[in-house]
Amino acid sequence: MTIQNTSHPIKSPPDELVPSRYAVRIGEIDVLVVSDGVLPLPTKMLGYNADPTEHAAWLDGMFLPPDAFDWALNVVVVRSGDQTILIDAGLGLDPDLNLPRAGQLIKRLEAAGIDLGFVTDVVLTHMHMDHVGGLLVDGVKQRLHPDLRIHVAAAEVKFWESPDFSHVSMPPGFPDALRATAKRFSKEYESQLRLFDDEHEVAPGVVVSRTGGHTPGHSVVRVASGKDRLMFAGDAVFAVGFEHPDWYNGFEHDPEEAARVRVRLLRELAETGELLVATHMPFPSVGHVAVDGDHFRWVPVFWDY
Template identity: 30%
Template sequence: MYGSKASFSVCLAFATALATVAFAQMPPQEPGSKSFKLGSFDIVALHDAQFVRPNDNKIFGVGRSPEDVADVLKAAGAPADTITLSVDALLVKQPKRLILIDTGVGGALLQSLAQAGFKPEDVTDVLITHSHPDHMGGLVKDGKLAFPKATIRMSSPEWTFAKKNDQLADVVKAIDGHVKTFEPGAQVITGITSVGLKGHTPGHVGYEMASGKEKLFDIGDTVHSSIISLARPDWPLGFDSDAAVGEETRIETLKKLAGSKELIFAPHFPFPGVGHIQSDGDHFKWVPAS
């Protein structure tokens, strides 16, 4: 399902190295927090970082030319030579829990958490969509647990995958013993159910939150660019371990979301990354929540 072991390892090394280099070169990041209600849940979008990738068709528009990608960017009124991605996390406050979904790379996340009025030790649970460093790198700070009282939850295949990644060895060592796994599709915490989203990593999941009649779906890395991923969801993505399966999942998920009009959180869309997917002819567009 995920291609050959060799090609998968190459993709993983490329994605991890690329993210590590990109974030290492970032200037200090500005914190940000945006609060809203979802039924009885208090939700806060937290800003961690952002990075800018050149339009070189190595990540977006793989197999296409930079000119093809530039045409899509220009049509949306965006710069044609670069692609900017935000890195954000989601905080969910329930009566007896404070749940953090993903931890970014460890840029401004802790400052954003403080801006929202919380301390790292307040976090009771950390839910990980997948183990790329821009989603679980913030689990560790100065070699220690960044959220010392939290149970870390991720899918069983993703934890197995993370433990085999030498580039995550320091993070894995620090969090080992604090991780509880689940099978994709399982309810992880009351009101939060995991959703398997294949193609990006072996255990990549999103999280469906429901309180009363209100829902919010954290779609993880099903999409990255709020422009390219929606205008051309059929284009391969360099970060996906299996481009064909990733494309299938992306298109299927976008069609479903456009039909349901469900509120979503996309951690790489412009902060705060909360809004709706709409159909736009034969493709899709992003409508930020007001």
């Protein structure tokens, strides 16, 4: 069953209030954004270097609570030619962190009619647990194609051999969980990793490029076909990053470089007009970037029903 046949469901599964997948056509390439759920995290992680008064004003202006809110978790499935590509793999299950509203990817792929056994490639923007954990859920590896290729920057794999958490601002428990998950993932999927240095074409019109910043091997994925373009920016862009691209995300291992990467990507997106999808933008996270004075502005697309 192809993506285009499954992306506009008649109704959501019984336990879902709203649809959890959204389809976009990029020329001849099918793109499906799938929600892995949400992460309830402290608001102070979103711009922890900001002036507290300015930070509070931004939250209030966005009608967000002052203490914690739900960060979206978006994953993308791309169909190019005879390849089905999963970009990131969601959180999976980590009972120690008590995040029951995340880790929904596997069942939502099933609801979309996407058979894990037909996935030919996985691209990882980076190896934080909310991007690799879905592949560590019990029984998932056995359902994957034995020749599955997992594309990830060599710098990312190297980083997680001895990760540096000295510049992050995470809730307690997260550094240990991130470290343990990355180690387990590298061990279980070592033979299927396909490492690249700076840029790699995964399939016709699907190119992954290392940006660094968020993590040393953090990467974005560009999809191009005909006149259409879309970038999946992973964790390089988050909700406050348009108005305040210099505000740090608590999960950034090199926040200064991450801010520079964010500005560069937003400028590129504003100039080209291509679509943007990002992991932690509100679902379905499909929109454009516009220049707004000295900053940027997020312009969501009109939903296509």
